[in-house]
Structures are given as structure tokens and as C-alpha cells.
Amino acid sequence: MDLNSVVYVESVNSNLICCVCQTPFVDPVVIESCGHTFCKNCITQALLTRSTCPVDRSHISSVNEFRPAAKIIVNMVNELLTYCPNKNAGCTYQGQRQLLIYHLKEECMFAKLACRNEECGEMILKKDLSKHMESCKARMVKCENCEAKVQLSTLEGHKFTCPVKNIECPFCHTTRIQSEHTLHLEECPEKPVTCLHVEFGCSWEGRQCDLSDHIVSCSYEPLKGFFSMYKQRNEALEQENQQLRTNIQELNNTVDLLENQVSAMSDWLSNFTDPKGLSSNSEGQHLNSSAHDILLSGNDHIKNEIENLNFSLVDIDAIMTENMRMQEEIQSVKNICHGLRMQMHYLLMEKRGGEPSVGTTGSVVRTGLNGPIGIGRTVPPNANNSKSGHDTSLESNMRPPRSLGPESPRQEKL
Amino acid sequence: MSNALFTKRLSKELVDLKINPPVGIEVTEADTFKSWKLTLDGVDGTLYAGERFTLEFRFSPNYPMESPEVVFTGNIPIHPHIYSNGHICLNVLYNQWSPVLSVRSVCLSIQSMLSSCTCKEPPPDNNHYVKTAKASPKQTQWSFHDDSV
Structure with a gap:
């Protein structure tokens, strides 16, 4: 804690005030040569800028020229009455400055402490801490089934995975712990099931315990091999079909691309073969034909030049x-x-x-x-x-x- | 640590100046710890009686280990040690600064410097100095020779 910022109950004798920080001495030292007293920290900092005594400007050659101030001075500043630094938060403590550290550490109910649950991270006044711990979002609670300690925020999730929780089977209405429940559901005789051949058309529904009786009399049972063979074949055909579809799609894409290229190409070519044709549509046919002639003659000329x-x-x-x-x-x-x-x-x-x-x-x-x-x-x-x-x-x-x-x-x- | 000392010391000085102001000195602007403005009244019975001047203090983060920059602004007193750009030739502001000094003590020094003046005239090298001086008077190489005024 920084003793330089404490607030004093009474006005302090000016002889106990450091001229540099203008507060009562903290850790006072005396300069041997001139006898002036300062806070140890103040004179150390002052000498970094200029190696003279701040009061009488006498030269100070080294830091070794200090000695701790007389015991009586130390005692006088240590015994000055101060308010608790948490006065604004509500602490009414007044006491000797030397006891302040103990007060803050042990007694002050208005000191801020971090919640003991690391995940919480809140700073709580000491007096409110026990109340906070009861309602803290990150506190540990006991699972009512398995007795394990779980953080409050994860309790809901834990309930689903708690291995000891009793669960009632919805079909046979017997209860057992959660870890055995899944296994039980597989074999519960009361569980409603459909015939094994439901996909081929059997419409039988009933309890799991009656299934084996039904299978014996089920008309689809003898055809089982035939059905499964055709099912496999069907699946193979579907797969092939799917593949062919993708192929067609790819080919279509390629065709589209080529068409685009061709149309772009023909657009470009039309610039050369019929440059005026596009613009002269509005002007009439005779213009068009004369332009054509001019173009033809131009073309011949160019051909001749190329030959030359x-x-x-x-x-x-x-x-x-x-x-x-x-x-x-x-x-x-x-x-x-x-x-x-x-x-x-x-x-x-x-x-x-x-x-x-x-x-x-x-x-x-x-x-x-x-x-x-x-x-x-x-x-x-x-x-x-x-x-x-x-x-x-x-x-x-x-x-x-x-x-x-x-x-x-x-x-x-x- | 130095910065804690800087703010604590300045807030203490400000409270002290406001609660218990010296005669003829008043803080007019102290919104930040970078720069303050104070008014300084000429003392009755001196050449500056009835005049009011404004002093600007600019603090570096190293205050009180380093001196503040102190200049007159606005109406600048005519005085053999005060240049017309507001710079003050006063040793405690420069090489004789000590962390023991404060805004209050600097103001009192300047007030006393004005009060002991016997002849209102600008410094002899005023024109040359004002032309060549830097913005901060702390960059000037001062030489102090006159203890009488």
C-alpha cells in the first residue's frame, strides 16, 4: 500500500512534512552533511536530477550520505492518526499509520477481495464475501444423486450424465440408475417394436417380447433372402444412377461453357465481317450495300498488299x-x-x-x-x-x- | 512512482492554493496537470500597483524534480528582468530550482521581484532576445547577475 496517499485525521505539524512530496514523511532519512530530512523515495528521485540538497542546495556526493532519521521522528510519523483508505467505501476506521497495513489486511470489511472461485473473478467487499459465496455463479454444489461436487453452471449438464441418477423406463415402468438405462432400453420386453420386415411391407406392431412369436408366423419371413438380394441390387443401381447424373451435370456445364465461348467468338468475328451491318440497320438497305462495296474493295486492296x-x-x-x-x-x-x-x-x-x-x-x-x-x-x-x-x-x-x-x-x- | 508523486503533489498544491491563497495571487485555470494559469496583482505601494498580470505554469511529468516552465501571458509587465515575450529571467526557475519550491513559492518570488523594481524599463537586450528566443524559456542559456531587483 502507498503510504504517501493516506488521509490524516488531524493537520500534521509542518516539521514532519517532506518538502518534496509535501506529505508527512514516509521512511524518513537525513542527509548527513546538512541535516535535512526527506522521505527516502523523494530524496532518491530528487538526486537523480540534481545532486544537491533540495532545501539548501549543498552538494551531496553520493546516496551513502543518508542515514535513517532519528527514532523519535520515525515514531512520530508512524503514530499519526489516519483514516482507512477505504473510507469512501464506508470504513470508519481511524488509527495509527503504522497499523494501517494490518487493518487493511485483516480487519477492514471494506477492502475489496477477489471471489475465491477463480471462474467468478469478481471483486467483492470483504463484508459481502460470505454472502456472495452462497450465491456466486461459480460456486460448487453437490449433485443430489451421485454426491459429487459440481460447479453450479455445469449442474444442468451434469444431471444428464450423472451415472447414479435413477431413471424410470417409460415402457415397463421399472426404475434403475442411468448407466444401466440405455442397456435396459435395448431389451425391455414392453418396448413397442415393429416387425423386422417392416421395410418390405409387414405392418405388424407389438411388444418386444411378442416379436419372436410373430416372426415365426410372418409371411415375409420366407421371402427374406429374396428381398435382401433385390434390396442390394436396387441400392447398387441407385448409386450408379447418381454417378451418371453427376456426369451429365458436368457435361452440361462443359457444353454451356463452350456455347458461351462460341457466342463470344462469333460476336468478336462479327466486328470484322460486318462492322457497319449492326449500325446501318436503321439507315436502310442502299447504304448497307454501298458500305459492303467499299468494304469489298478495301478487302481486295488489303489482299493485294499482303501478296506484295x-x-x-x-x-x-x-x-x-x-x-x-x-x-x-x-x-x-x-x-x-x-x-x-x-x-x-x-x-x-x-x-x-x-x-x-x-x-x-x-x-x-x-x-x-x-x-x-x-x-x-x-x-x-x-x-x-x-x-x-x-x-x-x-x-x-x-x-x-x-x-x-x-x-x-x-x-x-x- | 514518479508519476504518482507528480499528480499527488500537484493536487495537493492546488487544494492548498485554493483554500489558502497568498495575497494577490489566484488560480484561474487548472483543469489539467499539464498547465495552469494564475493571476498576479501588483502590490500596493509599488510601481505595479493596480495592475494585474497572468502567469502560465507548464509542468513536465518530472515535476517537482524538474522546474515548471513559467511565463507571463497577455499583459506583460515592463521590468528589467521580464522580456516582452513573457520570459522571466529568474534563477529559481532554471538552474536554482529545487523540488522544495512550489507554484506558491515561485509566484511569491515573482511578486517580490516586481515589487522591488525601482524603474519600469525593459531588459537592455529585449529586442534581440525576443527575436531569437525559443518558445520555452527553459531552452535559453540564462546568466544571472543582478541580485538587487
């Missing part, structure tokens, strides 16, 4: 093939040139007679990289040779690649 475009496409195709072929030829000529270049280089080297054959490969790579064509490929000389042999016939048709021109002088410089 087709021809152009064929031409372009031919050109493309030609182009591809040309590219291939150019490539092969390039390869030949490269081969020749290397042969020439090799010959030049040999003529100088200096370098060994291993060095040639290195220089071949270099020429390849330095050449303005920028072909980085290093084709082995023999592979090149075979290619050049194959391609010589093309050489006469082709102009040498443009880039070869400026490269030749470089080769000579080497």
Missing part, C-alpha cells in the same frame, strides 16, 4: 540466304589469308635463318593480336592449310577482306 508483302518476304529470304553464304565465304577467305600470312612469316623467318621453329608460334600469336583485324584466333598451321586447299576455288570470287590491306605492310616490316 509475301513476295518481298521471299525476296528478303533469298537475300538473307545469300548473305549467310557470303559471310561464310568471307570467313573462309579470312582463314586462308591468315594461313598465308603465317606461311609467309615462317618463310621470312627461315630466310633470316635466326629463330628456331618454337619462336614462330609465339610470333604468330603476336601478329594475330597486333593485326588491325584483331583476330585473336591461333589456328594451327596444318589445319589452316587443309582449309585453304578446300577454299581456293572461292578465292577468285571474293575480294580480299578490307582489313588485310593495311596489314600487309606491317607484315613486311617484321
Whole structure:
């Protein structure tokens, strides 16, 4: 409980009032250096903001500079007369502040307590608690049959399942406990039953104890096997029928869907075949026919254009093939040139007679990289040779690649 | 806990100011614990006799550990330590605040500051300060030098 908020019976001597909270000291402490007294909580909070005494602003270096106030001060504040905090609820208690906690815990009839039944959850004044417990919705009650303790709210449900409750049989009027009642109902001789063959048409009704006598004389009994066979067959047929129906339903759905699609399609197509027909209905037939003519001529025109475009496409195709072929030829000529270049280089080297054959490969790579064509490929000389042999016939048709021109002088410089 | 102290202390101060008001000081508006308004009458026999001023107190949840924001509103007294935007140059409102002080003691300090004034004139740097000051006087770096007025 918070002693800072209690109400005092008499006005309190101002010397017993904490300057910070302005209520009588709670747990008073004294600052060693300056001797001023505060509630322990008040001075602790004040020092968080500023480490000076709130009264004379003298510096306080640490919390250790407090000591508990003199016993006489503590006693004086503890013995101050207070009202009970439940005064507004009706408690008339007045007593020393130090006894207040005991009063609230043990004596005060106006303190609010939680109902002892957890499910209830209500807060009840202590004085009303015993009365509440008698009428609490969540209190425990005894079942009159099985003596078990059951919560009031579940009592009704319990009555149906209570194993010890006596139940009278509605047919033979004997009584027994609930757990045996269901079993008894199965075999009660007085229970009204119908013939076992009621579904096939026997109209006999009577007591369960007479059933076996009837069965002996029942005209449906000999036909039992026949009936059950047909019943089974009938059921199978019904099942099949059901399945077929679902199939038909599914097919119908599909047909509907397709019809919708077809009609949408035809709507869409009508935009192209008869764009004016819809709008010109009101304008008359002659308009319609002239529009038709215009459309026809337009159509012819478009057909011609499409044909022309087709021809152009064929031409372009031919050109493309030609182009591809040309590219291939150019490539092969390039390869030949490269081969020749290397042969020439090799010959030049040999003529100088200096370098060994291993060095040639290195220089071949270099020429390849330095050449303005920028072909980085290093084709082995023999592979090149075979290619050049194959391609010589093309050489006469082709102009040498443009880039070869400026490269030749470089080769000579080497 | 701090918040409990804040509300308890302010409600206590309010009851005290209403039951036992100091001469010339009256609470006019105290609907919340955020801000109060009080009127301050100039004391008879001083330069401000017959004048009535309004003080606004704004409390932070840390009151009384932190000082309230105190400014004049409306009719602002002409005084060497009171700026024309209502800000008051008074050390107990800033670095010399102590939780022992209260609304009542602040009002009395201001009343005494007005009463001891000998010449009604604005602070010498009034124009510059009013132009540059923040809304809250607590954001100003004050320097206190004059103990006479």
C-alpha cells in the first residue's frame, strides 16, 4: 500500500512534512552533511536530477550520505492518526499509520477481495464475501444423486450424465440408475417394436417380447433372402444412377461453357465481317450495300498488299540466304589469308635463318593480336592449310577482306 | 512512482492554493496537470500597483524534480528582468530550482521581484532576445547577475 496517499485525521505539524512530496514523511532519512530530512523515495528521485540538497542546495556526493532519521521522528510519523483508505467505501476506521497495513489486511470489511472461485473473478467487499459465496455463479454444489461436487453452471449438464441418477423406463415402468438405462432400453420386453420386415411391407406392431412369436408366423419371413438380394441390387443401381447424373451435370456445364465461348467468338468475328451491318440497320438497305462495296474493295486492296508483302518476304529470304553464304565465304577467305600470312612469316623467318621453329608460334600469336583485324584466333598451321586447299576455288570470287590491306605492310616490316 | 508523486503533489498544491491563497495571487485555470494559469496583482505601494498580470505554469511529468516552465501571458509587465515575450529571467526557475519550491513559492518570488523594481524599463537586450528566443524559456542559456531587483 502507498503510504504517501493516506488521509490524516488531524493537520500534521509542518516539521514532519517532506518538502518534496509535501506529505508527512514516509521512511524518513537525513542527509548527513546538512541535516535535512526527506522521505527516502523523494530524496532518491530528487538526486537523480540534481545532486544537491533540495532545501539548501549543498552538494551531496553520493546516496551513502543518508542515514535513517532519528527514532523519535520515525515514531512520530508512524503514530499519526489516519483514516482507512477505504473510507469512501464506508470504513470508519481511524488509527495509527503504522497499523494501517494490518487493518487493511485483516480487519477492514471494506477492502475489496477477489471471489475465491477463480471462474467468478469478481471483486467483492470483504463484508459481502460470505454472502456472495452462497450465491456466486461459480460456486460448487453437490449433485443430489451421485454426491459429487459440481460447479453450479455445469449442474444442468451434469444431471444428464450423472451415472447414479435413477431413471424410470417409460415402457415397463421399472426404475434403475442411468448407466444401466440405455442397456435396459435395448431389451425391455414392453418396448413397442415393429416387425423386422417392416421395410418390405409387414405392418405388424407389438411388444418386444411378442416379436419372436410373430416372426415365426410372418409371411415375409420366407421371402427374406429374396428381398435382401433385390434390396442390394436396387441400392447398387441407385448409386450408379447418381454417378451418371453427376456426369451429365458436368457435361452440361462443359457444353454451356463452350456455347458461351462460341457466342463470344462469333460476336468478336462479327466486328470484322460486318462492322457497319449492326449500325446501318436503321439507315436502310442502299447504304448497307454501298458500305459492303467499299468494304469489298478495301478487302481486295488489303489482299493485294499482303501478296506484295509475301513476295518481298521471299525476296528478303533469298537475300538473307545469300548473305549467310557470303559471310561464310568471307570467313573462309579470312582463314586462308591468315594461313598465308603465317606461311609467309615462317618463310621470312627461315630466310633470316635466326629463330628456331618454337619462336614462330609465339610470333604468330603476336601478329594475330597486333593485326588491325584483331583476330585473336591461333589456328594451327596444318589445319589452316587443309582449309585453304578446300577454299581456293572461292578465292577468285571474293575480294580480299578490307582489313588485310593495311596489314600487309606491317607484315613486311617484321 | 514518479508519476504518482507528480499528480499527488500537484493536487495537493492546488487544494492548498485554493483554500489558502497568498495575497494577490489566484488560480484561474487548472483543469489539467499539464498547465495552469494564475493571476498576479501588483502590490500596493509599488510601481505595479493596480495592475494585474497572468502567469502560465507548464509542468513536465518530472515535476517537482524538474522546474515548471513559467511565463507571463497577455499583459506583460515592463521590468528589467521580464522580456516582452513573457520570459522571466529568474534563477529559481532554471538552474536554482529545487523540488522544495512550489507554484506558491515561485509566484511569491515573482511578486517580490516586481515589487522591488525601482524603474519600469525593459531588459537592455529585449529586442534581440525576443527575436531569437525559443518558445520555452527553459531552452535559453540564462546568466544571472543582478541580485538587487
